[in-house]
Amino acid sequence: MxxxxxxxxxxxxxxxxxxxxxxxxxxxxxxxxxxxxxxxxxxxxxxxxxxxxxxxxxxxxxxxxxxxxxxxxxxxxxxxxxxxxxxxxxxxxxxxxxxxxxxxxxxxxxxxxxxxxxxxxxxxxxxxxxxxxxxxxxxxxxxxxxxxxxxxxxxxxxxxxxxxxxxxxxxxxxxxxxxxxxxxxxxxxxxxxxxxxxxxxxxxxxxxxxxxxxxxxxxxxxxxxxxxxxxxxxxxxxxxxxxxxxxVPRLKEDHENALQLAEGLAQIDGLGVDPSRVETNMIFIDTSGWKVEAYDATLLLKEKGVLISDMNSTTLRVVTHRMFKREEISEVINIFKLTKDQLV
Ligand SMILES: Cc1ncc(COP(=O)(O)O)c(C=O)c1O
The missing domain is CATH 3.40.640.10 (Type I PLP-dependent aspartate aminotransferase-like (Major domain))
Structure with a gap:
């Protein structure tokens, strides 16, 4: 996971x-x-x-x-x-x-x-x-x-x-x-x-x-x-x-990883990710146009191996941290691609 x-x-x-x-x-x-x-x-x-x-x-x-x-x-x-x-x-x-x-x-x-x-x-x-x-x-x-x-x-x-x-x-x-x-x-x-x-x-x-x-x-x-x-x-x-x-000196890596991940997710049609809004270690995803509510999206993504949270019924939150490695960015993007048809 x-x-x-x-x-x-x-x-x-x-x-x-x-x-x-x-x-x-x-x-x-x-x-x-x-x-x-x-x-x-x-x-x-x-x-x-x-x-x-x-x-x-x-x-x-x-x-x-x-x-x-x-x-x-x-x-x-x-x-x-x-x-x-x-x-x-x-x-x-x-x-x-x-x-x-x-x-x-x-x-x-x-x-x-x-x-x-x-x-x-x-x-x-x-x-x-x-x-x-x-x-x-x-x-x-x-x-x-x-x-x-x-x-x-x-x-x-x-x-x-x-x-x-x-x-x-x-x-x-x-x-x-x-x-x-x-x-x-x-x-x-x-x-x-x-x-x-x-x-x-x-x-x-x-x-x-x-x-x-x-x-x-x-x-x-x-x-x-x-x-x-x-x-x-x-x-x-x-x-x-x-x-x-x-x-403290390591936090900039979390920020870079968040931005890189957001840029990758933004390439997926219909997902609605805006990398220009990523300022630090969080990515918010607006799911208001999606087929499923944010909480159900977290369950679908969890089944495929990514754990994220829902802030409310139309917002997902992704947070990068020390234990999330740069090499995993492409894996997360792939999981979103694989899940996309169930989401949007
Ligand atoms: C902005 C902010 N303030 C306070 C807290 C509370 O911290 P704790 O979970 O250690 O009680 C949090 C926790 O996420 C937070 O994000």
Whole structure:
């Protein structure tokens, strides 16, 4: 089976297994795990922020950020396809107690005018406006990169309205790779960022939340409250250190593979693949004109040996990652060709 379901499906690299075996460990709840401390220091420096804190998941990093930036009754400004709203079991409302207020976006790229219009005067009738939420790269938008100029415009509006700004950067290194801009420059104008070690970076788990010293101190308390205080978490951090060293520079291969695969698929009549929309490691396929719904298409393709996911009834998602090799591109294209008559 060729697995293009997600960049979360990767197994650790050999170097990660080795690093886990040899990592110096301690109790991270007491801040006494030297490997975790080292990862947090390195990440803070890399992102140009004061501090960082290791989290078990991206979902917990998002939740902790919301709980530090505001409290129950707060309002977050975001767009309706943000991961934090769509795919995190409603934690934004049910756990963090925020009211979401939506602005418009195009494939995940926020519309500043719509954002401005969504902000209401401060008034006791309304929730307490606290956070502008951005996502880079944008998952449900198709791995779309948030351009720094657009981010700047959004942040400017947020500052005029005394809002904190958080970037859900689960795949921020894919964005920095695509833009060829260091992550520190990408996040210099925001308050906090979360990124995932367990997406394209091949770690078995782990995310890191980054911000000021006081933000991370409070996030530590929130993490404990949420049940995310980990003991010898150095085995996770050890993988993270390897990832920063060897997996970040490798991401460009995933992007090249995605583009090459999209170009091949675009040659197949009627499939509706647009390579110009491939910005990082995701290919979205519009199946609205197809004979079958997206989910049924995934079953037909799985029978032939390719695993991909459906985002909704008319969109398929293909994600490249470390364990998908360039030599497999032609095999995937062949499988789509063989399946084509059942699809379109
Ligand atoms: C943009 C984005 N944010 C957050 C998450 C949540 O990460 P986790 O699955 O580690 O909870 C994901 C997961 O796919 C994501 O794509």
């Amino acid at each position: 060729i697995n293009l379901y997600s960049d979360t499906q990767t197994l650790p690299t050999d170097a990660m297994y080795e690093a886990m075996k040899t990592a110096e460990l301690g109790d991270d709840v007491q801040r006494a795990d030297p490997t975790v401390n080292l990862l947090e220091e390195k990440v803070a420096k890399l992102f140009g922020k004061e501090a960082a804190i290791l989290m078990p998941t991206g979902t917990m990093a998002n939740l902790a950020s919301l709980l530090v930036h505001g409290k129950h009754g707060s309002e977050v400004f975001l767009e309706p396809a943000n991961h934090v709203y769509l795919y995190e079991a409603g934690a934004l409302c049910s756990v963090a107690g925020y009211t979401p207020t939506f602005f418009q976006a195009n494939r995940g790229r926020p519309d500043p005018d719509s954002f401005r219009q969504s902000i209401r005067m401060r008034d006791d009738h309304f929730p307490n406006p606290r956070v502008l939420w951005l996502e880079n790269t944008h998952n449900a938008g198709g791995g779309v990169v948030l351009q720094p100029e657009l981010q700047k415009e959004m942040v400017h509006i947020a500052r005029e309205n005394e809002l904190s700004v958080h970037v859900d950067g689960a795949r921020i290194f894919n964005a920095s790779t695509k833009l060829n801009i260091p992550v520190s420059d990408l996040v210099s104008n925001v308050d906090s960022i979360g990124f995932c070690l367990s997406k394209g970076l091949s770690c078995p788990l782990g995310s890191v939340l980054v911000g000021t010293e006081s933000f991370c101190d409070e996030a530590r308390r929130v993490r404990k409250r949420l049940g995310g205080g980990m003991r010898q978490a150095g085995i996770v951090a050890a993988c993270g250190l390897v990832a920063l060293e060897s997996e």
